[in-house]
Amino acid sequence: MLKETMERYGAMVEDALEGFLPTEPCRQSRIFEACRYSLMAGGKRIRPMLLLEFYRLCGGKPEEALPFACGLEMIHTYSLIHDDLPCMDDDDYRRGRLSNHKVYGEAMATLAGDALLNRAFEIMVAQTALPANRALAAAACISRCSGMYGMIGGQVQDLALEGKTATLEELQEMVGLKTGALLRAACEGGALLAGAEEQKLQAARDYADCVGLAFQIQDDILDVTGDQAVLGKAIGSDANNQKTTFVSVYGLETCRSMVRNLTQQALAAAEVFEDGEFLKELALYLAQRNK
Amino acid sequence: MLKETMERYGAMVEDALEGFLPTEPCRQSRIFEACRYSLMAGGKRIRPMLLLEFYRLCGGKPEEALPFACGLEMIHTYSLIHDDLPCMDDDDYRRGRLSNHKVYGEAMATLAGDALLNRAFEIMVAQTALPANRALAAAACISRCSGMYGMIGGQVQDLALEGKTATLEELQEMVGLKTGALLRAACEGGALLAGAEEQKLQAARDYADCVGLAFQIQDDILDVTGDQAVLGKAIGSDANNQKTTFVSVYGLETCRSMVRNLTQQALAAAEVFEDGEFLKELALYLAQRNK
Numbered sequence: 001m002l003k004e005t006m007e008r009y010g011a012m013v014e015d016a017l018e019g020f021l022p023t024e025p026c027r028q029s030r031i032f033e034a035c036r037y038s039l040m041a042g043g044k045r046i047r048p049m050l051l052l053e054f055y056r057l058c059g060g061k062p063e064e065a066l067p068f069a070c071g072l073e074m075i076h077t078y079s080l081i082h083d084d085l086p087c088m089d090d091d092d093y094r095r096g097r098l099s100n101h102k103v104y105g106e107a108m109a110t111l112a113g114d115a116l117l118n119r120a121f122e123i124m125v126a127q128t129a130l131p132a133n134r135a136l137a138a139a140a141c142i143s144r145c146s147g148m149y150g151m152i153g154g155q156v157q158d159l160a161l162e163g164k165t166a167t168l169e170e171l172q173e174m175v176g177l178k179t180g181a182l183l184r185a186a187c188e189g190g191a192l193l194a195g196a197e198e199q200k201l202q203a204a205r206d207y208a209d210c211v212g213l214a215f216q217i218q219d220d221i222l223d224v225t226g227d228q229a230v231l232g233k234a235i236g237s238d239a240n241n242q243k244t245t246f247v248s249v250y251g252l253e254t255c256r257s258m259v260r261n262l263t264q265q266a267l268a269a270a271e272v273f274e275d276g277e278f279l280k281e282l283a284l285y286l287a288q289r290n291k
Numbered sequence: 292m293l294k295e296t297m298e299r300y301g302a303m304v305e306d307a308l309e310g311f312l313p314t315e316p317c318r319q320s321r322i323f324e325a326c327r328y329s330l331m332a333g334g335k336r337i338r339p340m341l342l343l344e345f346y347r348l349c350g351g352k353p354e355e356a357l358p359f360a361c362g363l364e365m366i367h368t369y370s371l372i373h374d375d376l377p378c379m380d381d382d383d384y385r386r387g388r389l390s391n392h393k394v395y396g397e398a399m400a401t402l403a404g405d406a407l408l409n410r411a412f413e414i415m416v417a418q419t420a421l422p423a424n425r426a427l428a429a430a431a432c433i434s435r436c437s438g439m440y441g442m443i444g445g446q447v448q449d450l451a452l453e454g455k456t457a458t459l460e461e462l463q464e465m466v467g468l469k470t471g472a473l474l475r476a477a478c479e480g481g482a483l484l485a486g487a488e489e490q491k492l493q494a495a496r497d498y499a500d501c502v503g504l505a506f507q508i509q510d511d512i513l514d515v516t517g518d519q520a521v522l523g524k525a526i527g528s529d530a531n532n533q534k535t536t537f538v539s540v541y542g543l544e545t546c547r548s549m550v551r552n553l554t555q556q557a558l559a560a561a562e563v564f565e566d567g568e569f570l571k572e573l574a575l576y577l578a579q580r581n582k
Contacts, residue, residue, distance in 0.1 A: 106378035
């Protein structure tokens with residue numbers, strides 16, 4: 001059931017992303033290619049799936065929410081391209097292949113990131129199928145979550161923590177913004193787009209916050225215990241970089257139990273919805289993932 | 292008259308920009324500082340002024356359009372920050388002071404640009420004072436003009452022309468996107484926000500296109516004939532970089548007459564509006580500027 005739904009949503013998102021990225025030849029078509037390279041690189045599409053599902057659970061047809069689901073995935077992708085730049089994390093590989101700037105150069109990778117962020121808002125505000133006030137509310141939620149009070153704020157906090165030991169409070173706030181904010185955007189954004197009432201909006205936020213934190217703790221666990229070949233990236237990088245992680249603060253066993261507890265809380269939040277099976281299965285899947 | 296109106300609009304924009312950039316202390320306040328450094332660096336605010344004026348000419352109160360005027364200025368500013376990065380134009384100075392990355396480092400400058408682009412859309416979609424459908428229409432126009440079919444497209448074309456001689460057609464298309472698109476966003480965006488009819492929208496586009504092209508040709512003229520102290524930057528940089536410019540293609544005299552002709556066309560477009568005095572004076576001012 002989980003696998004089928006993920007595949008169905010995944011295929012919808014891949015198709016729609018294709019349609020939102022132009023291919024026609026023109027003088028700047030190299031940037032379309034650079035954007036496509038990273039956007040169509042086989043991400044898990046968790047954020048757009050969650051947006052579509054919350055939109056459905058709050059009464060809408062998932063297809064209608066595709067511009068927002070795809071916009072959110074473009075925002076996620078631009079952040080990865082800029083994160084990999086030499087002046088940021090300086091990563092040569094992403095998802096098992098060369099990072100954007102290694103293929104297209106730093107200037108083009110910078111512009112490709114800018115273009116994806118810009119395109120994300122363009123496709124959200126240019127759609128005319130949904131009521132304008134709901135579209136604005138969802139776009140406002142997504143932009144707040146991705147901006148200086150959201151994901152970008154988390155990236156700045158992460159930069160500031162480089163080379164020093166973070167307190168648990170600093171770690172939690174940074175993770176809540178850097179990883180958590182876009183999951184919040186997915187869940188709350190989908191619900192807002194469907195015009196959901198406050199009880200459902202709150203459940204969407206709760207689910208996102210629990211899943212987001214569990215996701216990051218599981219990432220830290222996998223950096224210690226994961227299989228390099230399965231993960232597609234080197235393990236032990238946090239320890240090598242002397243980064244403070246949930247594992248370095250709490251140890252593996254406590255972290256595993258935190259992931260279990262947070263997942264239970266996510267399941268409870270999903271109870272608000274009549275048909276919250278997919279949310280529950282997805283939360284369990286993410287907590288048990290090995291990559 | 293021109294000076295007073297520019298000062299009045301300028302003061303409105305400065306105040307509003309201040310309000311849209313947070314100052315409260317938090318763990319990521321350094322990025323607020325980096326954004327402020329470039330945003331409040333004394334730009335001419337031509338784009339926000341045009342947006343406010345077209346909004347007024349199409350029946351609105353300028354104050355209502357401030358989130359869009361300020362958003363547009365943030366987009367302009369982010370593009371300058373990223374343009375100055377070492378991997379792009381590698382400029383150490385901007386408006387007579389150190390460029391963003393020289394003060395805050397490359398990582399923070401990259402994020403500050405991202406944050407300003409994101410914030411621009413955030414303040415446009417989060418405002419609730421204007422009718423939602425008009426807000427969406429204006430945001431769609433601005434995002435199209437600033438994206439891969441607009442300003443970013445022009446930046447990519449500019450990169451592709453580096454070190455080679457451009458044809459006139461290539462030069463015109465590149466300039467039309469890189470410089471012209473945001474002026475189009477200002478004029479058409481302001482008119483759309485006010486719900487203007489097609490005749491006025493067309494006049495806004497015509498005015499923008501004439502003023503935009505004249506602006507760039509004047510820039511090329513000033514790079515040859517300008518006063519370094521007045522301009523606040525080195526002259527002769529186009530020739531030193533062997534860049535194709537309007538002056539290198541047509542020569543100074545023809546360029547001066549092109550600026551005059553385009554300005555006359557802009558004045559004609561302004562005739563569509565009952566009260567188009569400011570538009571006319573601004574077009575003349577921009578054509579005669581020495582910096």
